[in-house]
Amino acid sequence: MAEIKLNRTIVNTFKILDTIANSSNPIGVSKISKISTLPKTTVFRITETLAALNLLRENKSQEFKLGNGFLKYVDQTKSQNDLVDVAKPFLDKFASKIKETINLGILYNQEVIYLTSVQGERFTLQVNLLPVAPLYCSSLGKIFLSTFSDKEFKDYISRANLKRNTVNTIVNADKLRNEINKVKEERLAYDREEVEYGLTCIAHPIEKGSNVIAAISVSGPTSRLKARGIDKIVQQLKKTAEEIDQAISKNTL
Structure with missing residues (x-):
């Protein structure tokens, strides 16, 4: 190194x-x-x-x-730590059932920041999951893009470098807009080998009231997720998100 x-x-x-x-x-x-x-x-x-x-x-x-200027960083860090504390038991339970990696991420400065991940079974491919991820090609990122207004989406597209990672990566603005519209309707987002070949991710929003404050995703080799059953995984993903939403509503996050 x-x-x-x-x-x-x-x-x-x-x-x-x-x-x-x-x-x-x-x-x-x-x-x-x-x-x-x-x-x-x-x-x-x-x-x-x-x-x-x-x-x-x-x-x-x-x-x-x-000085008091540090308080804004303290408050943000505390909020993020509290979110992880609330969500972690549900993420652990989800990972133990699905046996795949579960991620919790937030939107920050036009990127996804991974707050925590719970590892499932080992990957059979070399996966490069970074602490941050772009919005346009990650499942977590698409959840956050679905909360953008038309103006915010256009501003993002004008500044973002829509880099093609695989043949599946969506780099056309109109196609990405159509994809995000589906995310809005279904409240589910998919990374269908858009970051790396062989890797699929599925994400769902985490909400406080009517605001999306985070998102969770399940990541794993495409073939293994299909073998486990995509519908079963999605059902458990939704259930876990609902449990975290309810737990958040009982806390002062």
């Missing part, structure tokens, strides 16, 4: 943040410099930038503590 070249400014920024976070009281540039072993000029430049972004708060003595 190639060695990753770290961005020094980012590394230094987190050294400073860790130093401030570990201090029980507001802390000044000189002390931050001593603890983090960074030059004072570096500490001054970074702390001033973070303060301007509301990520640090500076008092009259020019000492720093963490």
Whole structure:
């Protein structure tokens, strides 16, 4: 594996943040410099930038503590962790019955982010399931595309790089629109070997009230899913989604 070249400014920024976070009281540039072993000029430049972004708060003595700007990240992380905590028992039960991989994902910045996956039986092919996935060719992504308005869909198409991964990948905007319309009607989305040959995924939305807040999918070798029975898998997928929806309604997510 190639060695990753770290961005020094980012590394230094987190050294400073860790130093401030570990201090029980507001802390000044000189002390931050001593603890983090960074030059004072570096500490001054970074702390001033973070303060301007509301990520640090500076008092009259020019000492720093963490700012309110971090709260939006804390709230989002807590919400995602709570969602995983609520959904995980149902995902585990689903995986134990179907014996295939079950995924939970959310929409973020025009991509799917996988929050968690429960592994089923081993794949008989080399599958490249990344922590993120594009919307247009993944089953989870198509669920989120089905929530887009016409304008949002057109904006997405204008910016997205509709790359053909296999002969099944839909890269035509009109065909993709037709596909998404079916997803809206059926509340089911399919990746029919659109990301990788031999791999099929089926997804269903997870809702809080009338809003789609996440989606779950089952992934596995196409031949094995057919052997297990697509209808049976879809039925269990819908049941699991309903159970998670009901559990979410009882929690303050």
